[in-house]
Amino acid sequence: MFKRILVGMDTSEAAGRAFDVALDLAEKYGAEMRALFAVALPEYGATVGEVEEVRNEGRKIIAPVLEQAMAKARRKNVPCEARVYPGHPAETLINYAAQEQCDLVVVGRRGSSPAKRFLLGSVSTRVTQYAPCHVLVVK
């Protein structure tokens, strides 16, 4: 059923739960995994430095989360690769799933603050709407 499962990772607990569910599925189906974090760059920046710093900070913040996730996958012998890309989270997940032929995207729910959801939209809703494959929203 599933050969390549993509998980949207951020630092929220919801994303951690999403990863666990994805890992469980991957183990059962013999699928491989991709854990992807998208660093949202500041739109309309005034200095290149601002963009660079945000990008570096993003990588730094997510690194331990991804390493922990990968360690979990290793313990279950599930092949898993981590990716960090600059870009809008939902857009990046959707594009990546399409290009890398993922057959399931797993995301959490309620990772973001109400203000963010209002302005950026909910990642899980967008992904559910526009992903080219099945989507699992973990609550």
Added chain:
Amino acid sequence: MSESLATLIFAVLVVAASLISVELAISISIIEIVAGVIGGNFLGLHTVPWLEFLASLGSIVLTFLAGAEVDTDSMRKKLKESLLIGGFSLMVPFIGAWAFAYYVVHWSLRASLIAGIALSTTSLAVVYAVLVETGLNTTAIGQIIMASCFVTDFGTALALNVIFSELSWKTLLFVVLSALAIYLAPKVTPWLFKRYSERVVEPEIKFIFLSLFFFMFLGAFSGSHAVLPAFIFGLVLSPIFNRHPVVQRKLRIVAFAILTPAFFIKAGFSVSLRDIYLSLAPLVGFLVVKLVAKGIGVYPYARRYVPQDATFTTLLMSTGLTFGTISSTYGLSAGIINRGQFSVLVTVVLLSAVLPTFVAQRWFQPKVVFNGGLRPGAVTDESGRGKGEGE
């Protein structure tokens, strides 16, 4: 309102703006300008002397950073293309906005020149974020676009200095001493950075500020402006800077924590919403002129040098923010433009940061390619992404 209360409210705005920026992933500068507009128009805030000073220092530091961010290698590699695209991207809007200001809305000659400069800039930072997201920053197309932005930035700094300086012995002294400082800087700084960049006393950061204060002094002394020397100073230091990320980061911390907020919030303070409301027609006119002129200036060359993404390139080159705000602020503080004119120009600059970027990303974005040179077990980043090196 007392000065200490104004200071306190200013500090609250600075913190609030930074929280909002992080939460919404929108550039801090835009939020700071907006915070300034709110503070100035609704909270009854006005600028205080120390804010004026920090803001003018902020504009020089921003200029220096813009120079230091130039990737001199890709500049050299794409010199012809970037001179053509960047040159026309500067000249056509300059003439367009100047003519519109002078002949249509009847601003004074000098005010019209400020309008020309402020609306001919291109925002490298706005462009940069989009290029990084699409992975284009490492490709030939990306390098051409970025190098063209540098050319435009440089042209803006040059124009501000040349057009508004008088020919006198003081100006001559300004040129000679600035040139000397710029000549000596790359000889002194590598040693300074190497020996001191790990010290918490930060002599190397202080040295950079010393140099910038020197240019500001010369600018004030000669009735000229420190923008050009600060930009060139950054430019000659950029290779050294890139080798010392620690110094670069420290300078950014100082700049982003106190100087750039002062600059952008102060710019916001000076924007009058009433004046914008009263000048809606010229405002729209300026915006249209800027966008159309950028199209005329950039599109033909974009067609030649980046045929696949000509519209995308043109839209990105139409963005403006930092140098547009710096030029307008210079015009206001030198008494060349009034508050109403300043409000119109800054609003047009802000809109030109947002609108073309939005359209470019929404409808003309080149396809993002994730060619993941997969490294199992490793946390890879975007280095494997992009369209390849081009040529």
